[in-house]
Amino acid sequence: MRYEAPETIDAAVALLGSVGRARPLAGGTDLLVQLRAGIVEPDLIVDLKKLPGLRTIAKEKGGFRIGAAVTGAELREHPDLRKVWPGVVEAANLIGSTQIQGRASLGGNLCNASPAADSVPALIAAGATVTIIGPGGQRELAVEAVASGPGKTILAKGEFVTSIFLPARPPRSADAYLRFIPRTEMDIAVVGCGVSLTLDQSGTCTAARVALGAVAERALLVAEAGAALIGSKLDAAAFEKLIAAARKACRPIDDKRGTKVFRIDIAGVLAQRTATIAAERARGQK
Amino acid sequence: MSKRHVSAVVNGDPVEFLCTPEQTLLDVLRDDLDLTGSKECCSSGDCGACSVILDGRLVCSCLVLSAEAEGKRIETIEGMAKGEELHPLQRRFLEHAALQCGICTPGILIAAKALLEREPDPSETEVRFWLAGNLCRCTGYDKIVRAVLDTAAEMRRS
């Protein structure tokens, strides 16, 4: 195995395309575990952290462009991001311990393609897009289109994610993310839920996106759950519909972390709780 | 398999080492630099016993490739005391009986140091969540949390 830390995007693209089994490295909190366990045996590791733009958060078109290798700790410490996208920052900050936060990145969390990745439902709810670069050039994709199944992405050979873009927010918009774990920390989500919504001046929900993690082979955008909220005052009736839609969208498996029945049940509970937090945040903006 | 040359600063001292691409920072600290105070207890970032401060960030050294250390500043437990003077956390851990077997202690001290450098007045809850990645099986954490809170109070006074 070889390790390279290129300083230009072109060099990184060339390296990743050069050998059969090449893996990009951002924070390494998943990759190193997989290396140690022999789950992956790459010939080449390409460290992306020295590439321009991969470690910075920049304001762009009223939104934020976040380098793929920006760490959870850096997201939390950014002066503005947390105010606009509290749910995304919360979700990223739930990934692992303080130590993991010092390394783990949004790009890595996304491309590791775990169905239970904490930041992904929040990014999907946020309507985030990703910039992908590779031998064929640059392309933009919706976050929800990146993972195709457990550990699998649609990225072609030599391609990698350079940044994630969080769009500008209309007034009275807010997001939130909650996950269910048996302990208080250090667990993989049994269910995760991201909600982003916008209210009008009367408090009616004009836009809403709801995403669920760990209830299918990849994080899901649940359009019906969002639709349940739109047009409502986020009242009990709307929440009933939200819960039903969230549960209906689940197609989980039984595994060591949770049963199907439990996951479906919890998905509804979390959808309501997360939407409640997002609504409170949006209402608080007056 | 060729080895890579890495220069870094460990506990204030310049170091150079040769490493293979698979070697983690923890491997190099323990096996090549003879700094065995950082412990390997899980190799998966779940226990925190290998915690070090890398360019000011608390990380698990088992989840850092040694090659990534090029040009970096690394602080380990061996550098926590300044000469004969223990760091106030080290002293308080002894006074509070905040260790039993002691294998988690270096990682917890490093993590607590990183916390107090950022937040001189943490609440109990903040201490508990900050240290959630540092497993201790002996103490039930009570005396550890008390020792950290007491140290923070002491450091604020001085």
Add this chain to the structure above:
Amino acid sequence: MNDIPLAGTAPKAELKWVGTRGPRPDGLDKVTGRARYGADFRLPGMLVGRVLRSPHAHARIRGIDISKAAALPGVKAIVTRDDFRDMPSEFVPAGEMMVNYRDIVRNVMAREKALYEGHPVAAVAATSASIAREALSLIKVDYEVLPHVIDAAEAMRADAPLLDETMITAGVDPAPTKPSNVAKRMEFSTGDLKAGFAQADFVIERSFATKPVHQGYLEPHACLASVNEAGQAELWCTTQGHFVVRTHCAKLLDMEMSQIRVIATEIGGGFGGKTVVYLEPLALALSSKSKRPVKMVMTREEVFLSTGPTSGAHMKVKIGVRKDGKITAAEAELIYEAGAFQGSPVGPGCMCAFAPYEIENARVIGYDVISNRPKVAAYRAPGAPISEYAVECVIDELAQKLGLDPVEFRLKNGAKAGTRALYGPKFGPIGLVATLEAAKNHPHYSAPLGPNQGRGVASGFWFNIGGESCASLHINEDGSVTLMIGTPDIGGSRASMALMAAETLGIDVAHVRTLIADTDSIGYTFLTGGSRATFATGMATVDAAKAAIRQLCARAAKIWEISEDAVVWEDGHAKPAGQNAATFPPMSLAELAGKAGKTGGPISGHAEINAQGAGPSFGTHIVDVEVDKETGRVDIKRYTVIQDAGKAVHPGYVEGQFQGGAAQGVGWALNEEYVYGADGKLQNAGFLDYRMPVTSDLPMIDTVIVEIPNPAHPFGVRGVGETPIVPPMAAIANAISRAIGTRLCELPMSPPKVLKAMQAHKANGG
């Protein structure tokens, strides 16, 4: 078993060092990273040893081909079953459990069959970790995969796959004619069970199940072995008992004990799990073959796969009470999983089950059952937390049924001095009632509860043991003292020993240094386990100090030219025994030490004892939980441990034992378990999914040290390390049941199970 003595020497009223909270001698090295644990040692020319493990839960090993691996450059030695001679079936004591070398040799290295996923099949020593890893991949093992069985209840079925075709259940008369997975049946009984239940106004019978849980010590097993051409071996290892390691290794490798020197490294937690051998015989065998030092360190996955958790169990408990709250009869059936080889802690489980209570008519039946899991190892009060969990849940339910406060109900039936335990002896002075009274009066017990919260209490008992310990205490020329003991220090015992030595000698504890001597430097000392170190090695330490004092007095007598019995030792000084003896000024220990060369040579004290009279320790825990009614998640809101320590030598470390035991109990109660797939493979062999409590899972853990002195110990010490893990599971189960109005009878009480119980309760109109 003998009765536990009721009276002995009363502890000294005024203590200067025992009972203080000074720093521990090993503390400084542990906060600076200097302390050396099992994996921190290296030697010139050292090889890396790695183990090839069975990927199958149950398979016959038809053949092992090591030729390709042996030919790989850098491979220096390979061992397989062929390198270990078979052993006859023979039971010998090891810690609190009995071991059988026929089984140990098979657990260390699979012979006819691999009996669990992770069972060692071969081991390699090579010049680097990567070569060792490659060599493992080149070893070809021809497995015939066999049907497996994981759960004890299934393993007991007549059609279950047999692990050992020669196993005939012991303890059944007449002996069964067919082999089974049931290794042993045992029974403890007293009184007339039928008559007892006939007197009862209420009888409650419940079934319980628990899962295997691992000790979860942070430090993986590790050792470094070096054997020379003459067969002389040195072995550094992380262990709770280096003498026991020597015993096992000598036996398994057919070596004389004098040829093996075992050095106990600092130990990164054990909790019972480091009382047996895994890597040590392999490292010695590999070093013996290669004539080079071999270091072996387990990965965390290996620790979970192949070292002993404690048993999972299936249990039935039935207790009858009269309306006035008196228990009339109690009965239990305990089925404990032993793992791949017999020897679960069902024996102590049976003996402890009803030990906190005075019950005239009782019977406990236990079964020791093997299945395709790693062989269990001791875990803190082995067996007791399991059976006492079941009993304490039924006790709580009976208290509810009777409308009695659960502490009052326990007080009505609690064991006290003079109570004859079901397992035989009459208790001497014990602290159960004192812990219950302290619980009742503790502010926690009457504090208000919030919504969705419940409070639970439970009591617990553990025997504690004594046994063989040695101590050598050397008075150095400058008056400082070196104390050598043979029990590895797992939680502060060097500090306790120094305190007891200083107290006995009458000198400042700062002048006493305690060392853990290797197996060649002190006499045979049984392991640190059974909560025996502070008790038994403490007794040896006091005896050694007294032996040194006798010599010191003799030297003073010589200087003063008076008879030895005219000299007394007081407050660190030799003094003439009153005016009639003589009128010399007192001589300090340091003065006498300085003159030792001229008065007869070096001064030392030794003690080689088999400590008797270990005092049982009882505890009572109070816990408040809050249940998330929509998800089943349980939060521990408040926790109080009350336990009898006899005498707390170092209260800080006694509290630490209480708190640590409670925290482990929280894990056992709520989330820890071995999860197996249908393929018989462990699915959560890592700290990510084997969910031990983290800092943010717990509140502060309040402690109350009750001190009912153990008359057999010079300072009244009782072991304290194990009892704290006995009450938590029941205390938490009782708290949850009071919060949600229905009972769970299965551990762990993880969110899906709690949610399901609440939903079922609701569906039933609850």
